[in-house]
Amino acid sequence: QSVLTQPPSASGTPGQRVTISCSGSSSNIGSNYVYWYQQLPGTAPKLLIYRNNQRPSGVPDRFSGSKSGTSASLAISGLRSEDEADYYCAAWDDSLSVHVVFGGGTKLTVL
Amino acid sequence: EVQLVQSGAEVKKPGESLKISCKGSGYSFTSYWIGWVRQMPGKGLEWMGIIYPGDSDTRYSPSFQGQVTISADKSISTAYLQWSSLKASDTAMYYCVKGGILTGFDYWGQGTLVTVSS
Numbered sequence: 001q002s003v004l005t006q007p008p009s010a011s012g013t014p015g016q017r018v019t020i021s022c023s024g025s026s027s028n029i030g031s032n033y034v035y036w037y038q039q040l041p042g043t044a045p046k047l048l049i050y051r052n053n054q055r056p057s058g059v060p061d062r063f064s065g066s067k068s069g070t071s072a073s074l075a076i077s078g079l080r081s082e083d084e085a086d087y088y089c090a091a092w093d094d095s096l097s098v099h100v101v102f103g104g105g106t107k108l109t110v111l
Numbered sequence: 112e113v114q115l116v117q118s119g120a121e122v123k124k125p126g127e128s129l130k131i132s133c134k135g136s137g138y139s140f141t142s143y144w145i146g147w148v149r150q151m152p153g154k155g156l157e158w159m160g161i162i163y164p165g166d167s168d169t170r171y172s173p174s175f176q177g178q179v180t181i182s183a184d185k186s187i188s189t190a191y192l193q194w195s196s197l198k199a200s201d202t203a204m205y206y207c208v209k210g211g212i213l214t215g216f217d218y219w220g221q222g223t224l225v226t227v228s229s
Contacts, residue, residue, distance in 0.1 A: 002155065032212075033212065033215075035215040035216070037156070037216075039156075044206055044219040044220065044221055044222050045148075045156065045206070045219055046219065047210075047215045047216060047217050047219075049215075050213075050214060050215030050217070051213065051215070056215075056217060086155075088155065088156050090156075090158075090215075090216075092212060099158055099160070099161070099170055099171070099172045099173075100146070100158040100161075100172075101158065102155060102156045102157065102158060103155075104155045105155040105156070
């Protein structure tokens with residue numbers, strides 16, 4: 001059971017807009033930044049969004065992040081076949097000691 | 112170019128010890144946290160712990176405290192993850208990551224696959 005809750009799957013057709021949610025608590029998302037990672041099949045994860053809504057250089061602006069209270073979401077617009085991947089949200093958690101918690105991951109299928 | 116290069120795949124027996132490595136290059140190794148993330152076969156990402164090579168400040172996820180040891184040798188820009196007695200349930204891919212609160216984990220190693228089987 002992951003500390004952050006994500007839907008296990010999501011899907012969309014090319015060109016569509018898809019959102020993936022991530023729910024946490026006051027000790028993690030509620031008081032810290034949210035990050036999103038993309039893991040393409042058979043590869044290491046890659047940072048997609050940091051500090052809730054910032055994109056590293058090289059990440060297309062089709063990807064956007066937002067946060068409200070103890071929830072966050074990742075939106076992907078203009079869906080492309082190469083976006084088919086697993087997506088994970090993460091946040092630092094202050095509840096016990098300073099450490100990181102991940103969501104369980106969402107498998108995005110492009111139909 | 113920033114790189115994290117991990118040591119190669121390992122096949123071990125239960126009860127054996129193991130130390131895997133992660134060599135950083137292309138940035139100031141002592142100025143950024145290095146973390147370790149486990150991914151069991153077909154499963155999600157799990158946070159194990161983190162070390163600041165500058166002063167060796169180390170923090171562990173409660174789930175991994177006492178199960179593994181994280182260390183770093185700043186003289187050779189290398190971080191380590193070690194086990195004293197492996198279990199079959201330690202079979203997983205292990206990633207090292209660089210970064211912190213402001214940047215997120217912006218660079219990931221290629222992963223080290225650890226297989227523990229009798």
